[in-house]
Amino acid sequence: MALATLRSREIVVIILAFCGLAVLADYFVRIPVLRTAVDELKVWAVLIAAFATGVGFFGYARRTIIKTRAREPGWPVLIYGVILAIVMSYFGIFYGVEGTGYSWLFNYVLQSVRTATVALGTPFIFSAALRAFRARNLDAVLFLIAGVLLMLYNAPIGEVIWSGFPVVGQWILDVPQTSVNRALMILTGLGLAAYGIRYIVGFEEMAAER
Amino acid sequence: MDALLMAGMIVQNILIAFSFSMFLWRRSILSDIAEQTFISTSMAMVLVGAVGQIRANGITPLLNGKVLLLVPIALGILIYSQFFRKYAFFQRWSMAVVLGVGFGIVIMTSVETTILRNLSESVLQVTQVPVATAANNILMIIALFCTVSYFIFTRPRTGALARVQRFGRYFMMVYFGAVFGSTVMSRLGNYIAIIQTFLNNLGMAT
Amino acid sequence: MVDAKEAGQKTGRTKTLADRVHSMDRRYMWWFLTILVATMLVIDISIPLKIGDETKEFVTFMDSFKRGSVILFSNDNTVTVNNVIGEACTATMRYLLERGVKIVFMSLRQDGVSLTLASLRSIPTVDRFKYGVDYVQFGYYAGDTRVVAALQRDVWGTLGADVRGTACKDIPLMQNIKQCTDFAAWIESGGGSQFTFYINNWSVPYNVPGACIQTAANLPDMTTWYRNRLLNGFVSDQTGSAALSRVLGYPSGLGRILNAQSAAHVLLIALILVGNLLYVQEKLRNQRREK
Numbered sequence: 001m002a003l004a005t006l007r008s009r010e011i012v013v014i015i016l017a018f019c020g021l022a023v024l025a026d027y028f029v030r031i032p033v034l035r036t037a038v039d040e041l042k043v044w045a046v047l048i049a050a051f052a053t054g055v056g057f058f059g060y061a062r063r064t065i066i067k068t069r070a071r072e073p074g075w076p077v078l079i080y081g082v083i084l085a086i087v088m089s090y091f092g093i094f095y096g097v098e099g100t101g102y103s104w105l106f107n108y109v110l111q112s113v114r115t116a117t118v119a120l121g122t123p124f125i126f127s128a129a130l131r132a133f134r135a136r137n138l139d140a141v142l143f144l145i146a147g148v149l150l151m152l153y154n155a156p157i158g159e160v161i162w163s164g165f166p167v168v169g170q171w172i173l174d175v176p177q178t179s180v181n182r183a184l185m186i187l188t189g190l191g192l193a194a195y196g197i198r199y200i201v202g203f204e205e206m207a208a209e210r
Numbered sequence: 211m212d213a214l215l216m217a218g219m220i221v222q223n224i225l226i227a228f229s230f231s232m233f234l235w236r237r238s239i240l241s242d243i244a245e246q247t248f249i250s251t252s253m254a255m256v257l258v259g260a261v262g263q264i265r266a267n268g269i270t271p272l273l274n275g276k277v278l279l280l281v282p283i284a285l286g287i288l289i290y291s292q293f294f295r296k297y298a299f300f301q302r303w304s305m306a307v308v309l310g311v312g313f314g315i316v317i318m319t320s321v322e323t324t325i326l327r328n329l330s331e332s333v334l335q336v337t338q339v340p341v342a343t344a345a346n347n348i349l350m351i352i353a354l355f356c357t358v359s360y361f362i363f364t365r366p367r368t369g370a371l372a373r374v375q376r377f378g379r380y381f382m383m384v385y386f387g388a389v390f391g392s393t394v395m396s397r398l399g400n401y402i403a404i405i406q407t408f409l410n411n412l413g414m415a416t
Numbered sequence: 417m418v419d420a421k422e423a424g425q426k427t428g429r430t431k432t433l434a435d436r437v438h439s440m441d442r443r444y445m446w447w448f449l450t451i452l453v454a455t456m457l458v459i460d461i462s463i464p465l466k467i468g469d470e471t472k473e474f475v476t477f478m479d480s481f482k483r484g485s486v487i488l489f490s491n492d493n494t495v496t497v498n499n500v501i502g503e504a505c506t507a508t509m510r511y512l513l514e515r516g517v518k519i520v521f522m523s524l525r526q527d528g529v530s531l532t533l534a535s536l537r538s539i540p541t542v543d544r545f546k547y548g549v550d551y552v553q554f555g556y557y558a559g560d561t562r563v564v565a566a567l568q569r570d571v572w573g574t575l576g577a578d579v580r581g582t583a584c585k586d587i588p589l590m591q592n593i594k595q596c597t598d599f600a601a602w603i604e605s606g607g608g609s610q611f612t613f614y615i616n617n618w619s620v621p622y623n624v625p626g627a628c629i630q631t632a633a634n635l636p637d638m639t640t641w642y643r644n645r646l647l648n649g650f651v652s653d654q655t656g657s658a659a660l661s662r663v664l665g666y667p668s669g670l671g672r673i674l675n676a677q678s679a680a681h682v683l684l685i686a687l688i689l690v691g692n693l694l695y696v697q698e699k700l701r702n703q704r705r706e707k
Contacts, residue, residue, distance in 0.1 A: 007299045015306035016313075023314025035569070042566035043573045044282035045311035047267045048304050049559040051286030053526075054260035058293065060253045077242050081250035088251055092258030097529050097555070097579055100214070102258070106530045108218035109225065110251035111495040115404045116229030117248045118496045122401040123233060123446040125394060129687040130445070131438055134695050142380055143387040144692075148685055150391025154632055154655060156463045157678030166466060171346075172388055173639045179350035180385035181640040182328040183357035189324030196313040196320070233446055259526035259556040266555055266576035270583050276573075308562070315565045319616035323646075327620065331644045389636050394684065395677065396500055396607070396631035399654050402676045403499030405450065406457050414458055 013202035019045075020200035057085070084109075146172055219411040226408045282307075353381040432701070434694040445687075452683060456676035463678055467659040470642060474649030475663050477601070477627050478508070483516035485600035486593055488567075490614070491521060491528040491535075492606030497631055498531045504629045504657035505605045506535040507666050513545050518589055520599070522554040522575065524563060524610050529555050529579060548582070552589050555579050564613040568622065569595045601648075602626040609637060615646050629656075 019041060026038040064078045088110075091101030135141045152158030153169020198204050225244055232241035264286070272279045285307060291300040332354050334347035359371065360378035367375060431439075481487060489512075491505060498505075512519055521532045532553060536542055545551060554575050557563040566574040571593050572584040584590045592598055596618050603626060604611040611628040618624040625648050630638055632653035641647045651660050654670050654677065661668035 003296075012302045012306045015303055016310040019307050019310025020314040020317075023311055024317060027318045039566070039570045039573065040278065041307075041311055042315075042562060043267070043570060044279075044285070045308045045562045046557060046559040046566050046574060047264070047279065047282040048286045048289070048308050049562065050260050050263035050267060050557075051283075051289050051304070052308070053263075053558045054257055055289060055292070057253045057257040057260075058290070060249065062293070074242055077239070077246045080243070081246035084247060085250035085254040085257075088254035089257045092254065093261050097258065097262065098533060103530065103533070104214060104218060105251065106255070107534065108222050109247060110255060111498075112222040112404070112407065113225045113229060113244055113248045114252065114495045115400060115407075115499055116226045117244065119397075119401040119404045120229065120233055122397045123442075123449055125397065126449055126684060126687055127442045127445055129684050130691040133688050133691060135692050139379060139383045142383040143390070144688060146384045146387025147391040147394075148688065150388045151394055151681050151685060154392060154395040154635075154653065155678045155681040156465055156655060156674050157682060159466055160463060172384065173636065174643065175346050175350055176353055176381055176384045177388045177636050178640045178643050179332070179353035180357050180381050181636055182332055182644075183354045184385075185324050185328050185640070187358065187361055189320040189328075192320040192324070193317050196317040199313050200310065200317075230450075234443060234450065255526045259529070260558070262529075262555045262579065263557055265581065266578070267557070267574070268576070270577040270581060271573070274583055274585075308559075312559075312562055315561055315617070319561070319565075319620075323612075323616045323620045327644055327646070328640075385636070389633075392632045392635040394632075394681070395653050395655075396497075396633040398677055398680050399500040399631070399673070400496050402453050402457070402673050402680070405453050406673060406676075409454060409457055 009202075017200055017202065020196075024200075057089070060085070146176075223408055223411050226404060352377075357381055432698065434698045437690075437694060449680065449683065452679055453676045456679045457672050460672060461675050462671075463675055465655065465658055465662065465674065467663060468652070468656065470638075470650050470652070471656050471659045471663065472649070474627050474651055474660065477625070477648040478511060478515075478517075481512070481515070481517045481600050484518065486518045486520060486589065486598070487512065488596075488599045488602045489519050489521050489532075490524060490602065490604045490606075490610065491532045492524045492604060492608070492610045493531050494525055494527045494607060495531070497607035498527070500607075500631050500654055501605060501629050501651065501657055502531065502535065503654075503668065503670060504651045504660050505531075506538055507657070507661050507664050508603065508605075508629065508651075509535055510539045510541065510666065511664050513539070513550060514541060517600075518549075519551040520554065520589065520593065521551065523556045524560055524613075525606065526556045528606075529553070549588050552587055553579050560610065561613045561617065564617045567596055568617055571595055571598070596624050597622050599624060603628065605629040607631045607633065609634065611647070612637070612641070615641060619646050 022034065022038055022041060026034055061082060064082050068075045068078055088102065088105045091099055091105065095101055097103070097106075133140075133144060135144055149165065149169050149172055152161065152165040153172075158165035158169070195204070225247060228240040228244035229248075231238060232244070264283075268279055268283050268286075272283070285304040288300040289304045291297040332351070334350060336344045336347050336351075339347070356374050356378035358378075360375045360382065362371070362375075365371060489509065493501065493505065509519065523529050523532065536551075536553075547553075555578070557574070559566075563574060572590070575584055575590075577583045578587060584593075602614045602618055602624060604614055605628065607630065611626070611630065611634075614624075614626050619626055627648045627650055628638060629651040630653075632655075635652050638647060638650045638652065642650060651657060654673055658668045658670040658674060661670070
């Protein structure tokens with residue numbers, strides 16, 4: 001019975017509304033007590049977010065244990081992964097990020113494999129350029145022309161080919177890009193403000209409620 | 211040469227080769243090892259970051275007398291209730307605090323900076339300025355107006371509004387093209403840098 | 417895309433150039449790209465480098481800090497982004513420290529802490545500077561805009577303790593730094609929109625000026641905020657990093673990387689042109705066949 005009461009959505013909405021409205025109120029009124037409370041609330045939110053980031057590790061560990069127990073294909077590689085994660089975490093937590101163990105693993109293992117994995121997406125741009133970037137209509141033509149001009153603006157070779165490319169590229173950035181970006185930011189801001197107010201007063205569902 | 215440095219360079223090149231084998235050759239146990247290394251070291255970094263922040267933000271001030279921090283620490287621990295189905299709802303309390311504060315901040319910054327500042331900077335002079343500047347300013351005002359009109363969904367897209375919205379779409383295509391052209395540079399930079407690291411470790415590119 | 421074999425079987429027509437190109441194994445192109453990049457990294461060709469106005473203004477902004485002033489350096493680089501703008505970050509740190517400006521480091525990304533440490537270690541003159549007096553390293557803080565907003569009026573409460581576990585009250589550099597207005601400026605480095613958090617929460621409400629070092633993916637956003645007069649210059653991607661090193665008089669390791677960038681950009685543009693030429697050719701061919 002008590003658990004059912006604690007589980008109710010109203011408690012979540014009350015907490016959300018209280019926190020959101022307190023922070024909003026602080027922008028409009030200068031009350032020292034409210035100011036101190038809101039400053040404290042912001043620090044609390046940062047600290048709670050720190051706990052939230054640690055959830056990923058435990059979720060990963062749990063999933064690995066489940067897959068290993070079920071002897072899914074490739075399970076020995078998962079065991080290797082968990083051992084590596086534990087070793088790196090041990091060095092980082094007990095010897096600090098400045099320690100030799102964590103630094104070595106960060107610089108030579110994490111850095112190289114993360115960079116290489118993210119770099120895997122780049123060649124696909126080249127195969128897409130040959131097969132997918134078609135100037136089928138005016139929209140696509142404008143997109144491709146602007147893209148090519150910006151590429152020639154960014155790369156040093158652009159100025160070597162023609163001294164006008166940096167000028168044209170800068171014009172595209174300063175005029176059409178800036179005005180469209182401002183328009184999109186205004187619209188995004190309106191949407192965020194409206195969505196935020198809906199969220200604070202409880203009209204929207206939190207993802208965690210589903 | 212330092213043994214750790216030598217070992218590091220060898221491990222680096224092995225892992226880069228394993229990762230690249232995924233697209234230069236095919237998916238295999240080697241690319242799986244690289245993938246798992248990526249996931250596990252990333253998770254470890256996340257955990258170390260979280261512990262470090264909890265220590266800095268929570269434990270150290272708590273031990274220095276800030277007793278009130280017991281509340282967010284308790285709320286933070288409640289986030290881990292998601293691993294227990296019967297008590298998983300407790301995590302919503304913690305997320306409510308984080309989201310409530312976040313939305314409170316975002317609402318005001320959206321209005322003050324994102325909307326008002328961009329609007330005020332869009333009010334541009336078209337007289338008593340050089341001709342080129344005036345032309346650019348007129349074009350910017352038109353582009354802004356057309357782009358905003360593209361997102362009007364409450365009226366049917368016919369007549370003059372449809373023409374204005376079409377121009378808005380054209381301006382947006384120029385914008386997306388500019389974004390694409392810029393993104394290519396950063397993606398390539400990453401790709402080139404990792405190849406350079408590989409060659410550097412072999413003593414081939416300095 | 418029509419598969420060449422399928423096209424041949426269905427219509428009995430011969431494979432066109434477009435069919436051959438589209439059915440080609442993508443790995444050939446990827447190997448070509450990798451070999452091209454590797455070649456440009458091995459051979460040395462000097463391509464002139466342009467120094468943008470925004471980079472010059474970034475340096476002018478750094479020159480405006482008085483000796484002894486304290487700035488916040490938010491190193492939000494990830495390891496992938498650090499490959500692109502790491503040199504600019506190191507050059508900025510070195511220039512500021514050598515000019516007597518004090519720096520408080522923190523990060524909104526987990527990678528940023530270790531990357532800051534690596535950057536500091538790579539500065540040849542770093543031993544001249546005292547930790548806790550000339551610079552201090554705080555850790556990673558989750559929460560993005562919440563962290564920056566919390567720093568507005570409660571720096572000690574938000575940062576807590578540095579990476580060595582020393583509380584703010586015990587760090588000499590932090591004695592007079594209680595709120596964001598006690599900083600002379602902020603500098604943000606990263607690959608996302610984190611600099612907008614500082615613009616939203618520090619620059620607009622409290623007039624704390626700032627600048628950023630970002631990848632080219634954020635060049636459109638940086639240009640817009642620069643035109644809105646809320647950024648005092650910026651450094652964009654490897655071109656900007658190389659330009660910054662040149663302006664500050666530091667050695668740059670980006671010469672050959674920029675050559676490889678140029679070659680890869682030209683290849684990409686050539687592929688877009690070839691792809692579109694093949695498309696037009698195929699379209700005209702189909703139109704003739706229909707007639």
